[in-house]
Amino acid sequence: MTSVIKVDIPEKSYDIAIAPGSLDQLGEQMASLQLGQKVLLVSNPMIFKYYGERAIASLKNAGFEVTSYNLPPGERYKTLNSIQKIYDIALENRLERSSTMVALGGGVIGDMTGFAAATWLRGINVVQIPTSLLAMVDSAIGGKTGVNHPHGKNLIGAFHQPRKVVIDPEVLKTLPVREFRAGMAEVIKYGVIWNAELFTQLEASKHLDQLRYVKSDLINYIITHSCQAKADVVSKDEKESGLRAILNYGHTIGHAVESLTGYRLLKHGEAVGIGMVAAGEIAVELGLWQKADTERQNALIKKSGLPTQIPADLDIEAIIDALQLDKKVKSGKVRFVLPTQIGEVKVTDEVTSDTVRQVLQKIQ
Ligand SMILES: NC(=O)c1ccc[n+]([C@@H]2O[C@H](COP(=O)([O-])OP(=O)(O)OC[C@H]3O[C@@H](n4cnc5c(N)ncnc54)[C@H](O)[C@@H]3O)[C@@H](O)[C@H]2O)c1
Numbered sequence: 488m489t490s491v492i493k494v495d496i497p498e499k500s501y502d503i504a505i506a507p508g509s510l511d512q513l514g515e516q517m518a519s520l521q522l523g524q525k526v527l528l529v530s531n532p533m534i535f536k537y538y539g540e541r542a543i544a545s546l547k548n549a550g551f552e553v554t555s556y557n558l559p560p561g562e563r564y565k566t567l568n569s570i571q572k573i574y575d576i577a578l579e580n581r582l583e584r585s586s587t588m589v590a591l592g593g594g595v596i597g598d599m600t601g602f603a604a605a606t607w608l609r610g611i612n613v614v615q616i617p618t619s620l621l622a623m624v625d626s627a628i629g630g631k632t633g634v635n636h637p638h639g640k641n642l643i644g645a646f647h648q649p650r651k652v653v654i655d656p657e658v659l660k661t662l663p664v665r666e667f668r669a670g671m672a673e674v675i676k677y678g679v680i681w682n683a684e685l686f687t688q689l690e691a692s693k694h695l696d697q698l699r700y701v702k703s704d705l706i707n708y709i710i711t712h713s714c715q716a717k718a719d720v721v722s723k724d725e726k727e728s729g730l731r732a733i734l735n736y737g738h739t740i741g742h743a744v745e746s747l748t749g750y751r752l753l754k755h756g757e758a759v760g761i762g763m764v765a766a767g768e769i770a771v772e773l774g775l776w777q778k779a780d781t782e783r784q785n786a787l788i789k790k791s792g793l794p795t796q797i798p799a800d801l802d803i804e805a806i807i808d809a810l811q812l813d814k815k816v817k818s819g820k821v822r823f824v825l826p827t828q829i830g831e832v833k834v835t836d837e838v839t840s841d842t843v844r845q846v847l848q849k850i851q
């Protein structure tokens with residue numbers, strides 16, 4: 488059975504289709520979008536080895552003319568240099584305005600392919616085929632695309648909505664367990680910012696860190712409810728002029744920690760987990776959130792096998808300085824997304840550096 492969730496943006500609406508085995512229906516799913524014939528499929532060598540040929544066979548069966556290109560894996564390659572390589576292949580293969588880039592991979596491949604598609608010929612089609620849990624529940628949806636600058640996360644990018652997101656949960660069977668856990672951080676995020684019921688379901692679930700059993704009802708529940716939360720928010724505020732900032736919960740400190748550790752020590756989701764612990768503690772400090780609720784959140788993060796502490800050798804002053812590069816900074820003031828109760832958050836610029844320092848020292 489296919490679940491379909493709509494992202495409702497004027498003139499750019501699209502479907503997120505979730506169904507086991509849907510990788511083999513990719514061509515059919517794209518055929519109804521009236522795209523040009525040429526497709527450039529972007530992936531990385533590992534993911535391509537598992538799923539590339541199946542995706543290409545389905546696209547060719549539907550009449551598409553397909554070229555593929557693999558980028559090296561990992562956040563360290565989420566750079567303008569990689570984008571240049573995609574442009575070179577697009578040029579070589581004469582991709583046209585009606586052509587489509589297909590991102591087959593995790594959030595790194597999705598963000599980069601989306602950005603290349605946003606900028607090649609000033610914007611061509613992109614279809615997202617997320618293969619990590621994190622990409623399924625978050626990065627493939629909503630059109631944030633881009634790359635890192637040597638000094639900060641995602642500092643270069645564009646909003647460019649996909650024409651479709653095709654999720655085949657069966658591909659999670661090959662996802663390494665640490666990557667699965669990293670994806671759970673963004674799932675917990677939706678529980679804290681938007682969907683209290685999702686949060687309590689996660690609390691009630693055993694073996695959250697071992698949930699790669701794709702046939703389980705829970706994994707389908709997690710993917711659908713997370714996609715729905717993201718679709719709800721993005722449909723209300725495509726370009727983060729207001730509400731969408733809540734999707735950045737845990738990312739203010741998370742991004743700083745991720746980039747200061749050179750994208751080697753922590754996965755994005757792990758850094759977000761630590762960032763949520765920090766944000767929860769700040770909210771308690773400010774009297775916005777109950778201590779009992781932050782303890783519930785932190786227990787869930789731990790139960791998912793995620794770290795909850797700032798790495799021991801990381802300089803706290805460097806983290807505080809790095810916060811200035813956050814994209815939510817407004818008139819020079821750092822803005823935080825802070826919980827007020829499970830399922831609700833607010834955005835505030837009333838967090839002093841002293842409070843941040845105190846909390847970071849507490850959780851290091
Ligand atoms: N655009 C957005 O809205 C948004 C949202 C959240 C995160 N992100 C970005 O997403 C990135 C993190 O994404 P990620 O966690 O998917 O990391 P990732 O893309 O690096 O993928 C994680 C690892 O898992 C491997 N992998 C992926 N799917 C696999 C599968 N099915 N089988 C085997 N191996 C598989 C990849 O090769 C990679 O080594 C970060 O760059 C983050 O900034 C973007």
Ligand SMILES: O=C(O)C(=O)C[C@@H](O)[C@H](O)[C@H](O)COP(=O)(O)O
Nearest residue numbers: 625629631640641731734735738814
């Ligand atoms: O979609 C969004 O909006 C998000 O903030 C989702 C985040 O999980 C994601 O990591 C995003 O890329 C962060 O955005 P940024 O604008 O802080 O780079």
Ligand SMILES: [Zn+2]
Nearest residue numbers: 673738755759
């Ligand atoms: Zn994120």
